[in-house]
Amino acid sequence: MSAELIEGARVILDERIETASVRIESGRITGIDGARDGATVIPARGRILAPAFVDIHGDAFERQLMPRPAVMAPVETALLETDRQLASNGIATAYHALTLSWEPGLRSVDTGWQVVRALERLRPRLTAENRLQLRWETFCPEAEPLIAQALAGPDRPALAFNDHTTSMLLHPDVPVQDRPFDQVPDYPVTPFDAPRFVKKIAEQARRAQISPEGYVALLTRVWDRRAEVPGHIARMAALARAQGAPMLSHDDSQAETRAYYRSLGATVAEFPMHDRVFLAARDAGDPIVLGAPNAMRGGSHLGSPGAAQMIARGLCDILASDYFYPAMLGAMVRLHADRVAPLPALWKLVSLNPARAMGLTDRGRIAPGQRADLILLDWPEAQAPAPLRTWVSGRPGYSALPPASR
Structure with a gap:
C-alpha cells in the first residue's frame, strides 16, 4: 500500500x-x-x-434486516448495506448491538446465529471493522452456545447484560427510571389485563411475528424461570472474563444494579436511566455510555437524563450511535454549537474513549x-x-x- x-x-x-x-x-x-x-x-x-468513529452500541442494522415490520431481508444483503452506511458516516469500528432474546423473529437466537455466521463469511469483503456487542437478554439461556462461540472467535465481541423482561413486566405505577433491581424478590409486576401492557404486548408480538396471546403465553413461561437467571448471568460473566471480553450493563436504574454487574466484571455503564446510577458509576470509575441521538436531538426520547447535561457534569464518557448512524457526527455538531466543551474534548466521546473502553488501544486518536x-x-x-x-x-x-x- x-x-x-x-x-x-x-x-x-x-x-x-x-x-x-x-x-x-x-x-x-x-x-x-x-x-x-x-x-x-x-x-x-x-x-x-x-479520528474515525468507534461505535460501541449500534442497532440501526436491524432496519436493514427488517425494513418493514415482519418483513425480513436476506442477512448478507442487510449486512453489506450496513457496512456501506458505516463507512459513509465515518464509523471505522462498529459493535453491532445484536439482541439475543427469547422472542421469536428479529431478535431471536436463530437470527443471531444467522448474523454471526454471515459476518464470518463476509469479513474479507467488509470495509468497516464490523464487531459484535452480544446484547444478551438475561432470561434467554438458549443464547449461551452462541455467546460461547462468539467469545472464542477472532474478533473479540463485547457482552452486554440486558433485561427487557423485567422492564416489560414492570407495574405501570412505577416509572421505568425507578425500576427496582431486577432480582428483588417482590418485583412489582403489571396486571396482564392493564391497557398499557396489552398495547405494548400487541406491538412486541407483531415484531416477533406471533399472536398477542401466544406472546403472553411465552412471556409467562419465561418469567416462571426467573430463579435460574442469576446462575446464567454468573456463568456468562465468567466466560467473558476468561476471554478478556469487555462487559457492559444496559439501562441500569438503581445503583444496586450497577454494583451487581460491576462485581461480575461489567465495568461499563450503558444508558443509565437515573441520576443515582450516573453518580454511582462515576464514583467507581466506570465509563458511562449515552446515545448520540440523545445529544443530537437535545434530549432523550425516553425521558432519561439528557446527554449534553451529563457531559457538562462529567457524567458521560462515550456517545454511541444507538439507532441512527449519522447521529455520531450530528452530536458533535450540536454539542459544539452549544459550547458544551471544546471540539477536541467532545471528539474523544466518539473515538478515543469508546476505543479504550473496548480495550482497543491502537485507534481513536491521530x-x-x-x-x-x-x-x-x-x-x-x-x-x-x-x-x-x-x-x-x-x-x-x-x-x-x-x-x-x-
Missing part, C-alpha cells in the same frame, strides 16, 4: 486543532507535518480531519503509530458537515473526493 499524505487539513488532535498534514502508510499514521517524500497527496485545505482510522469532513462555518472520505486502517472506505494526485 503506497503512502498517502493528507495535506493542509485542520486536524483534531488530543487537546487542540491545528492545520497540519498527516502521513499514512501500511495502515498506520506514520507522521504529522512531514515531507511529501513520494506520497500520494490528498489536498485537504479548508477541511477537518478527525498520532504516529496509531491505526489510520480517519474521517475527512467538509464543515463550512455554521453549516452541517458532510463526510468526504473515510479511511479504515489506511484503506479507502468511502470517498466523495476527486482522484488524488502525486
Whole structure:
C-alpha cells in the first residue's frame, strides 16, 4: 500500500486543532507535518480531519434486516448495506448491538446465529471493522452456545447484560427510571389485563411475528424461570472474563444494579436511566455510555437524563450511535454549537474513549503509530458537515473526493 499524505487539513488532535498534514502508510499514521517524500497527496485545505468513529452500541442494522415490520431481508444483503452506511458516516469500528432474546423473529437466537455466521463469511469483503456487542437478554439461556462461540472467535465481541423482561413486566405505577433491581424478590409486576401492557404486548408480538396471546403465553413461561437467571448471568460473566471480553450493563436504574454487574466484571455503564446510577458509576470509575441521538436531538426520547447535561457534569464518557448512524457526527455538531466543551474534548466521546473502553488501544486518536482510522469532513462555518472520505486502517472506505494526485 503506497503512502498517502493528507495535506493542509485542520486536524483534531488530543487537546487542540491545528492545520497540519498527516502521513499514512501500511495502515498506520506514520507522521504529522512531514515531507511529501513520494506520497500520494490528498489536498485537504479548508477541511477537518478527525479520528474515525468507534461505535460501541449500534442497532440501526436491524432496519436493514427488517425494513418493514415482519418483513425480513436476506442477512448478507442487510449486512453489506450496513457496512456501506458505516463507512459513509465515518464509523471505522462498529459493535453491532445484536439482541439475543427469547422472542421469536428479529431478535431471536436463530437470527443471531444467522448474523454471526454471515459476518464470518463476509469479513474479507467488509470495509468497516464490523464487531459484535452480544446484547444478551438475561432470561434467554438458549443464547449461551452462541455467546460461547462468539467469545472464542477472532474478533473479540463485547457482552452486554440486558433485561427487557423485567422492564416489560414492570407495574405501570412505577416509572421505568425507578425500576427496582431486577432480582428483588417482590418485583412489582403489571396486571396482564392493564391497557398499557396489552398495547405494548400487541406491538412486541407483531415484531416477533406471533399472536398477542401466544406472546403472553411465552412471556409467562419465561418469567416462571426467573430463579435460574442469576446462575446464567454468573456463568456468562465468567466466560467473558476468561476471554478478556469487555462487559457492559444496559439501562441500569438503581445503583444496586450497577454494583451487581460491576462485581461480575461489567465495568461499563450503558444508558443509565437515573441520576443515582450516573453518580454511582462515576464514583467507581466506570465509563458511562449515552446515545448520540440523545445529544443530537437535545434530549432523550425516553425521558432519561439528557446527554449534553451529563457531559457538562462529567457524567458521560462515550456517545454511541444507538439507532441512527449519522447521529455520531450530528452530536458533535450540536454539542459544539452549544459550547458544551471544546471540539477536541467532545471528539474523544466518539473515538478515543469508546476505543479504550473496548480495550482497543491502537485507534481513536491521530498520532504516529496509531491505526489510520480517519474521517475527512467538509464543515463550512455554521453549516452541517458532510463526510468526504473515510479511511479504515489506511484503506479507502468511502470517498466523495476527486482522484488524488502525486
